[in-house]
Amino acid sequence: MDTNMHAEQVAAPGGRAVELVYLTxxxxxxxxxxxxxxxxxxxxxxxxxxxxxxxxxxxxxxxxxxxxxxxxxxxxxxxxxxxxxxxxxxxxxxxxxxxxxxxxxGYVEKAGEARVLVDDSGVRVTTADSEARVGWSAQPTYLETPGSFVMLSDDKSAVALTVLPKRGILPPADTDALRAILDRNLRRL
The missing domain is CATH 1.10.287 (Helix Hairpins)
Incomplete structure (x- = not known):
């Protein structure tokens, strides 16, 4: 299986995609x-x-x-x-x-390298063992830390979260593009 996601090929119509590759x-x-x-x-x-x-x-x-x-x-x-x-x-x-x-x-290490594609349709996370799509309504808020963007669910405890480390953004200059996608689709905390 080819896990290499090309942002130009999978981006939502009319939108730009940002790709991240990292080990959490x-x-x-x-x-x-x-x-x-x-x-x-x-x-x-x-x-x-x-x-x-x-x-x-x-x-x-x-x-x-x-x-x-x-x-x-x-x-x-x-x-x-x-x-x-x-x-x-x-x-x-x-x-x-x-x-x-x-x-x-242990779970994070077992998952291995994550390849993530973020576009206006949501977030797709692919690891060696799994693939998941997170729609904007599942985690409608986000916050930014010095090293990551963190998407949060809207339940009272914000139990579900998706961590998008800035160091994994390809190319690194796309940090602003990722922030723009998140700002368009999520509420910033």
């Missing part, structure tokens, strides 16, 4: 997940959940000490757990995407 890396995936987390309601909730829960646990531990009149192991444990959550809260926005990217790494 764990850092790119982590960057995309971090950006998704920063731009979705679920990601923003995760950011404030740790400090709020930590504060509540510390207050509950202190209240238990005040009401009981003694410093018990349970009250101290609850307060320490709250303090740990509070201390970890700045790490959550960076650690969670890194852990998710790490868990997907």
């Amino acid at each position: 890396t764990r850092p790119e995936l982590a960057e995309a997940l971090r950006a998704r987390s920063a731009s979705t309601a679920a990601g923003r909730r995760l950011r404030w959940m740790y400090p709020v829960l930590g504060t509540l646990l510390v207050l509950f531990g202190a209240l238990t000490v005040v009401l009981d009149g003694t410093v018990g192991a349970r009250a101290v444990g609850v307060a320490v757990a709250g303090a740990v959550l509070w201390a970890l809260s700045p790490l959550v926005p960076r650690l969670t995407p890194w852990l998710l990217a790490r868990s997907f790494a």
Whole structure:
């Protein structure tokens, strides 16, 4: 099977296509997940959940000490757990995407080289084992990071995403052309 897609031959009528060829890396995936987390309601909730829960646990531990009149192991444990959550809260926005990217790494490595064609009809992704077409309505929003364009589904958690690394754009000067296609068909976050 010839997986080489020629943009001129497969472009939608009247439109220009942009081709990407790349191996997805764990850092790119982590960057995309971090950006998704920063731009979705679920990601923003995760950011404030740790400090709020930590504060509540510390207050509950202190209240238990005040009401009981003694410093018990349970009250101290609850307060320490709250303090740990509070201390970890700045790490959550960076650690969670890194852990998710790490868990997907095996799948991404197994998929191998991706050849992607983006035109006004959607995105076609071809790997050694599969071929998929992503219509604009399936992932109607996108965001741009320093290294990638990230297409997102419109569900509340934006679970589905497609990462289009800029380094894979052929030729590299087509970054503006890809941005233009995405701007025409998707809503930028």
